[in-house]
Amino acid sequence: MKTQLFIILIILILTGCSGNSSKQDNKQVKAEILSAEFIADTTQYAQCHASTILETRNGLLLAFFGGTHERNPDVCIYIAAFRNGKWEAPVKVADGKENETLLYPTWNPVLFRGNDERISLFYKVGPSPNDWWGMVMHSDDEGQTWSSPEKLPVGILGPIRNKPLHLKSGVILSPSSTEVTHELWKSNIERSADGGQSWEKIVIPSPDSIKVIQPTLLLYPDNSIQALLRSNQNVIMESWSTDEGKTWSKVAPTTILHPNSGIDAITLHSGEKLLVNNPIESGKSWEAGRNKLDLYHSNDGINWTDIFKLEDHPKGEFSYPAIIQTKDGRIHITYTHNRTKIKHLTLELASW
Numbered sequence: 001m002k003t004q005l006f007i008i009l010i011i012l013i014l015t016g017c018s019g020n021s022s023k024q025d026n027k028q029v030k031a032e033i034l035s036a037e038f039i040a041d042t043t044q045y046a047q048c049h050a051s052t053i054l055e056t057r058n059g060l061l062l063a064f065f066g067g068t069h070e071r072n073p074d075v076c077i078y079i080a081a082f083r084n085g086k087w088e089a090p091v092k093v094a095d096g097k098e099n100e101t102l103l104y105p106t107w108n109p110v111l112f113r114g115n116d117e118r119i120s121l122f123y124k125v126g127p128s129p130n131d132w133w134g135m136v137m138h139s140d141d142e143g144q145t146w147s148s149p150e151k152l153p154v155g156i157l158g159p160i161r162n163k164p165l166h167l168k169s170g171v172i173l174s175p176s177s178t179e180v181t182h183e184l185w186k187s188n189i190e191r192s193a194d195g196g197q198s199w200e201k202i203v204i205p206s207p208d209s210i211k212v213i214q215p216t217l218l219l220y221p222d223n224s225i226q227a228l229l230r231s232n233q234n235v236i237m238e239s240w241s242t243d244e245g246k247t248w249s250k251v252a253p254t255t256i257l258h259p260n261s262g263i264d265a266i267t268l269h270s271g272e273k274l275l276v277n278n279p280i281e282s283g284k285s286w287e288a289g290r291n292k293l294d295l296y297h298s299n300d301g302i303n304w305t306d307i308f309k310l311e312d313h314p315k316g317e318f319s320y321p322a323i324i325q326t327k328d329g330r331i332h333i334t335y336t337h338n339r340t341k342i343k344h345l346t347l348e349l350a351s352w
Contacts, residue, residue, distance in 0.1 A: 027299075027351050027352070028351060028352055029272075029297045029305070029307050029349055029350070029351045030307060030308070030349070030350050030351075031295055031307055031308040031331070031347045031348070031349055031350075032347060032348050032349075032350065033345055033346070033347055034330070034346045034347060034348055035344075035345070035346045036343065036344070036345050036346075037087065037343070037344050038337065038341040038342065038343055038344070039051075039062060039080050039087050039090070039334070039341070039342045039343075039344055040064065040066065040078075040080075040090060040340070040341045040342045041089055041090050042340055042341065044066060044078070044090065044092075045066035045067050045068070045074075045075075045076075045078075046067070046068050046069065046340075047066065047067065047068065047069055047070065047339045047340060048064050048065065048066035048078070048336070048339070048340070048341065048342055049064065049065055049066075049070060049319075049320060049336045049339060050064055050065055050107070050108045050109065050161070050262075050320050050336070051063065051064040051320065051322050051334040051335065051336065051342045052064070052109050052110050052111045052163070052322045052334075053111065053322045053323075053324055053332055053334045053344075054111035054112070054113060054119065054143075054324065055324060055326045055327065055332075056081070056119075056142040056143060057142055058083055058142065059081060059082040059083045059084075060081070060082035060326075060332065061079065061080075061081055061082070061111060061119070061142070061143040062079070062080045062081075062082070062087075062090075062111075062334060062342065062344070063077060063078065063079050063080075063093075063109035063110075063111055063121060063123075064077075064078055064090075064109060064342050065077055065078070065105075065106050065107060065108070065109060065123075066078050066090070067105065070105070071105050071127070071128065072105055073096065073103040073104060073105055074103075074105075075096075075105040075106055075107075076092045076094060076095040076096075076106055077092070077093055077094035077095070077106050077109050077121070077123050078090040078091060078092055078093065079091055079093045079121075079143060081143060081144075087344070093121070093137065093146055094106060094121070094123060094135070094137060094149055096125040096126075104125050104126055104127055105125075105126075105127070106123055106124065106125055107123065107124040107125070107126070107129070107132060108123060108124055108160060108161050109121060109122065109123040110122040110123070110158065110159040110160075110161065110162065110163055110164075111163070112159065112163050112164050114166055114172065114195070114196065115166055115170070116195065118138055118139070118140055119138065119139040119140075119142065119143055120136055120137070120138050120139075120196075121136065121137045121138075121139070121146065122134065122135070122136050122152075122158035122159050122174075123135050123136075123158075124157065124158070124160075129179040130179055130180065130181065130182075132157070133151060133152070133157065134151070134152035134156055134157040134158035135149050135150065135151060135152065135158075136149070136150050136152060136158060137149050137150070152199075153198075153199060155201060156176075156190055156199045156201065157176050157177075157178070157190070158174060158176065158190070159174045159175055159176060159190075160175065160176045160177045160213065160214050160215075161175075161213075161214035161216075161230075161262055161264075161320070162175050162214060162215065162216040162217070162263075162264050162322075163175075163322075164217075165217040165219060165225065167219070167223075167244055169244060170193065170195065171191065171192065171193050171244050171245065172191070172192040172195070172196055173189050173190075173191055173217060173225070173244075173245040174189065174190040174191070174192070174199070175187075175189060175214070175215035175216060175217050175227065176188050176189065176190045176201075176215075177212070177213035177214055177215065178213075179213060183211070184208060184211070185211035185212060185213045185232075186203060186204075186206065186212070186213075187203075187204040187206065187212045187213055187214075187215050187227070187229050187239075187251075188201050188202055188203045188204055189201075189202045189204065189215070189227070189241075189245050189248065190202075191245050191246070202245065202246065202247070202248065203248075204227060204229070204239045204248045204251060205239075205248065205249070205250040205251065206237075206250065206251040210231060210232070210233060210237065210251060211231060211232040211260075212229040212230065212231045212237050212251055213229070213230050213231075214229065214230040214262055214263070215227040215228065215229050215239075216228050216229075216263055216264050216265045216275075217265075218265055218266075218267050218273055218301055219267055220301065221271060222242075223242070223244070224240060224241065224242050225240065225241045225242075225244075225245060226238060226239075226240055226301045227239045227240070227241075227248065228254070228263060228265055228275065229251060230258070230260060230261065230262060230263055231251075231258065231260065232260050232282070233253060233258075234257065234258060234259070234260075234281040234282055235253045235254055235255065235256055235257060235258050236253075236254045236256040236258045236263060236277065237251040237252065237253055237254065238251065238252055238253075238254050238301075239251050239252070254304070255304070256275070256277060256279075256296065256304055257279050257280055257281055258277055258278065258279075258281075259278050259280055259281055259282040259288065259289025259290065260282050260289075261277075261278045261289065261290050261319050261320070262319055262320035262321065263275065263276060263277045263321070264276050264321050264322050264323045265323065266323050266324060266325055268325050268349075269325060269329065271299075272297065272298070272299055273297070273298045273299070273301055274295060274296065274297055274323060274325075274331065275295070275296040275297075275298070275304060276293065276294070276295055276296075276310070276321035276323050276333055276335070277293075277294060277296060277321075278290050278291075278292055278293055278294075278318075278319060279292055279293075279294040279306060280292055290316075290317045290318060290319040291311070291312075291313050291314065291315050291316045291317070291318065292309070292311060292312050292313070292318070293309075293310040293311040293312075293318040293319070293321065293335060294306050294308065294309055294310060295307055295308040295309075295310055295333070295347075297349075308347075310333065310335075310345065316338050317336060317337075317338050317339055318335055318336065318337060318338075318343075319335060319336045320335055320336045321333055321334065321335040322334050322335070329348070330346055330347065330348055331346070331347040331348070331349065332344065332345070332346055332347075333345045333347065
């Protein structure tokens with residue numbers, strides 16, 4: 001009798017655990033937009049692109065590049081601050097001036113706050129992605145003033161599009177990539193174990209036929225790290241590391257449709273993951289497929305659910321998203337809006 005009761009008890013416990021797991025796996029998540037606004041001041045530039053966003057002690061900080069057209073020498077890095085409930089006018093903080101006669105375009109700023117609380121602004125300078133180089137500036141007053149620009153070490157480009165990951169151990173993983181030629185794109189991780197004083201370049205393995213750039217990094221409870229990668233395969237590619245970024249698995253396809261455009265992802269305070277992506281295949285031109293922009297949710301990084309349409313239009317460009325979660329739990333997403341403005345959305349998530 002005691003044996004039968006024990007077996008029944010075990011069955012009930014296992015059933016109960018299974019039921020809770022199933023309920024959690026089937027949790028529905030939805031997003032609600034709390035505010036939507038444009039930031040960029042088009043009186044200073046004709047086009048703008050590639051935004052990055054960071055929470056400060058008294059608001060938000062945004063950076064992007066702007067000029068007459070991407071690749072033109074007048075393209076500079078701009079910063080805008082959100083203080084006292086509104087966005088302030090963007091201010092130019094960096095250009096590509098080498099000397100009095102030589103001027104290069106700037107590219108792809110990335111804001112990052114390390115464990116030392118200093119804010120870093122990474123960006124690129126050079127005539128094209130094939131031969132640009134990495135630069136960095138620092139701020140110790142929440143982005144109000146910046147240090148003089150410094151070149152990164154030779155061969156180190158810094159985060160190419162998305163924010164670095166600072167592990168509890170102190171290791172910094174900077175998601176980077178190279179575009180050696182138009183047909184040869186490779187992703188890599190720039191790893192620092194000394195707070196950014198020195199860097200080791202670690203290649204994410206991929207065949208030459210698969211073009212992968214601009215990784216975004218996600219950390220999991222078992223300390224594994226997932227890199228989601230922009231690709232030319234009509235789906236997002238992925239790679240995993242289980243040793244704090246020292247080695248990475250060969251890239252493999254996910255099931256997420258993707259038109260070879262910028263993506264970004266975050267780990268929420270809850271451990272859940274969010275991804276922003278253009279959810280259709282590539283078209284005949286580079287901008288094709290950027291007319292839709294969606295928000296995805298996942299618990300495990302494997303199974304992703306498209307939970308919200310941020311933009312859905314017959315044509316247009318809504319691209320290069322950046323996403324963060326602030327201390328109050330709200331989600332902030334910025335992205336290029338038809339190359340003339342940067343759009344900022346504030347969202348809340350609800351689940352049941």
